[in-house]
Structures are given as structure tokens and as C-alpha cells.
Amino acid sequence: MEKIKGNITKHLIADFGTFQLYREDFERAIEQACQELQIDDLKSEGQRPWKAVCKRVGEIIFNDNSILKDKQLYDNTCMLTNYNRYNYNILNNICDEYIYISDKYNKLCSTVAFSNWCNIDCGVIDNWRLNKESSPKSYEIWEKLQGIRKDCIKDRAYDNKSPVGAMFVGNNEFGMNQPGIGYEATQARALTANELPQLGGANSQTIKALSGDNMVDNAK
Structure with a gap:
């Protein structure tokens, strides 16, 4: 000035x-x-x-x-x-x-x-x-x-x-609204090796619910 x-x-x-x-x-x-x-x-x-x-x-x-x-x-x-x-x-x-x-x-x-x-x-x-x-x-x-x-x-x-x-x-x-890009995509926690579905394993049925719950929790 x-x-x-x-x-x-x-x-x-x-x-x-x-x-x-x-x-x-x-x-x-x-x-x-x-x-x-x-x-x-x-x-x-x-x-x-x-x-x-x-x-x-x-x-x-x-x-x-x-x-x-x-x-x-x-x-x-x-x-x-x-x-x-x-x-x-x-x-x-x-x-x-x-x-x-x-x-x-x-x-x-x-x-x-x-x-x-x-x-x-x-x-x-x-x-x-x-x-x-x-x-x-x-x-x-x-x-x-x-x-x-x-x-x-x-x-x-x-x-x-x-x-x-x-x-x-x-x-x-x-790419603000594209899947896998933006804020929401950064909130999903990567699954550990123990959480990955095993062929015929019990956790193969719960994997979808597990990942979904984690995304909700992390987004709060």
C-alpha cells in the first residue's frame, strides 16, 4: 500500500x-x-x-x-x-x-x-x-x-x-464426484491380511459389512 x-x-x-x-x-x-x-x-x-x-x-x-x-x-x-x-x-x-x-x-x-x-x-x-x-x-x-x-x-x-x-x-x-476420487475415497481403511476373505472361510460372509462399517466410522 x-x-x-x-x-x-x-x-x-x-x-x-x-x-x-x-x-x-x-x-x-x-x-x-x-x-x-x-x-x-x-x-x-x-x-x-x-x-x-x-x-x-x-x-x-x-x-x-x-x-x-x-x-x-x-x-x-x-x-x-x-x-x-x-x-x-x-x-x-x-x-x-x-x-x-x-x-x-x-x-x-x-x-x-x-x-x-x-x-x-x-x-x-x-x-x-x-x-x-x-x-x-x-x-x-x-x-x-x-x-x-x-x-x-x-x-x-x-x-x-x-x-x-x-x-x-x-x-x-x-473428478470431484467420481468413485475412488476425493474425500470419501480417502476415508475407507485398507483391510488387513487377516480381514481379507479366504476361500470357504467364515469371514468371507462378513467382509462387506465390515468394510462398510469402517467407512461409516472413519467418515465421522
């Missing part, structure tokens, strides 16, 4: 050296995008108009997205280069602001909308999921977006009177 003119404060998102990016810059870009797209109430709009707004925000603020690239140069024996890397510390701050604004307007978070927000190709951000070892910071941003999206879907399911659509998305993307 940076204080200006008395009690008025501006929320600093990123300092690029030559200029500073504030929350107010995103809000003005959203307002401009809504005017261009003839959107009166962004909160009531669906996901597709929201993605269109995010795209215009990215075009307005990051028309030249090279500002998001890492300025640190590395010596690869032939030349100094930044390996075309992005500044992931700055992008992480921008990601936090994107999540905040998405919550403010009650929108699902996604890598697609975030890529629009930053004016970065979506394929680039999707590939960050492969960078856990080589580029942990980019992977952490991708992982954060996935976690927030899953949380958004659950919130949407709770908020909606008919949560079928939200749960369809959750099931399709995260």
Missing part, C-alpha cells in the same frame, strides 16, 4: 521501476472494457463476457507484455540472456489481484481468464504445470490457480439453488 494525499491510499500491485501498477489501474481498465462491451452489471454477467473483459484488461494494461519479462540476465557462455523468462514474483502479485477481482465480481478463476488478464498466451501458463522442478515459482502460480478454481467451483455449488452445472465442471476437471 502506498499513501497519497492525506488519508487516501492506493493499493500497489507491482513496481516495474519505470512505473507502478495499482489496483486502480485494473479497475479503470475494467470500467473501460465494460463500456466497450456494453456491460452494465459485470457481476451478473456469465463467464464468457467475463473472459472478454479480462482480455481487454490485458490488452489495455499489458499491450506490450515484455514488461512482464524477467530483467535479470544470465550468462550461457555465448551471450547474456533472460531465457525469455517472465518475472514470476510480479506475476504472482498480479495473480493475487486477479483472484481478488474475480471474487469481487463472483467469477470462477481459470488459467484462460488469467492468461487474458496478463495478455500471455494460455498455452504458456498451462505449461507451467510441467515446471515443478525447473521453475518452481511458475509452477506455484499454476498450482494456486488450480486450487482457487476448485474452491470457486465448490463455493458456486453451495451458493446455487441448483448446483448441477458447478458440480459438472468440478467432476469434469477435478
Whole structure:
């Protein structure tokens, strides 16, 4: 936060050296995008108009997205280069602001909308999921977006009177309602060797009841 003119404060998102990016810059870009797209109430709009707004925000603020690239140069024996890397510390701050604004307007978070927000190709951000070892910071941003999206879907399911659509998305993307996946699947205790059914053994008749009782007890 940076204080200006008395009690008025501006929320600093990123300092690029030559200029500073504030929350107010995103809000003005959203307002401009809504005017261009003839959107009166962004909160009531669906996901597709929201993605269109995010795209215009990215075009307005990051028309030249090279500002998001890492300025640190590395010596690869032939030349100094930044390996075309992005500044992931700055992008992480921008990601936090994107999540905040998405919550403010009650929108699902996604890598697609975030890529629009930053004016970065979506394929680039999707590939960050492969960078856990080589580029942990980019992977952490991708992982954060996935976690927030899953949380958004659950919130949407709770908020909606008919949560079928939200749960369809959750099931399709995260397997929330598939057998063997999710919270319920982790509650079933694995049977011991003594509990496994033996051919002709007495416990072969009680195995189903035993496993069912254990699942109920563990789920409490």
C-alpha cells in the first residue's frame, strides 16, 4: 500500500521501476472494457463476457507484455540472456489481484481468464504445470490457480439453488464426484491380511459389512 494525499491510499500491485501498477489501474481498465462491451452489471454477467473483459484488461494494461519479462540476465557462455523468462514474483502479485477481482465480481478463476488478464498466451501458463522442478515459482502460480478454481467451483455449488452445472465442471476437471476420487475415497481403511476373505472361510460372509462399517466410522 502506498499513501497519497492525506488519508487516501492506493493499493500497489507491482513496481516495474519505470512505473507502478495499482489496483486502480485494473479497475479503470475494467470500467473501460465494460463500456466497450456494453456491460452494465459485470457481476451478473456469465463467464464468457467475463473472459472478454479480462482480455481487454490485458490488452489495455499489458499491450506490450515484455514488461512482464524477467530483467535479470544470465550468462550461457555465448551471450547474456533472460531465457525469455517472465518475472514470476510480479506475476504472482498480479495473480493475487486477479483472484481478488474475480471474487469481487463472483467469477470462477481459470488459467484462460488469467492468461487474458496478463495478455500471455494460455498455452504458456498451462505449461507451467510441467515446471515443478525447473521453475518452481511458475509452477506455484499454476498450482494456486488450480486450487482457487476448485474452491470457486465448490463455493458456486453451495451458493446455487441448483448446483448441477458447478458440480459438472468440478467432476469434469477435478473428478470431484467420481468413485475412488476425493474425500470419501480417502476415508475407507485398507483391510488387513487377516480381514481379507479366504476361500470357504467364515469371514468371507462378513467382509462387506465390515468394510462398510469402517467407512461409516472413519467418515465421522
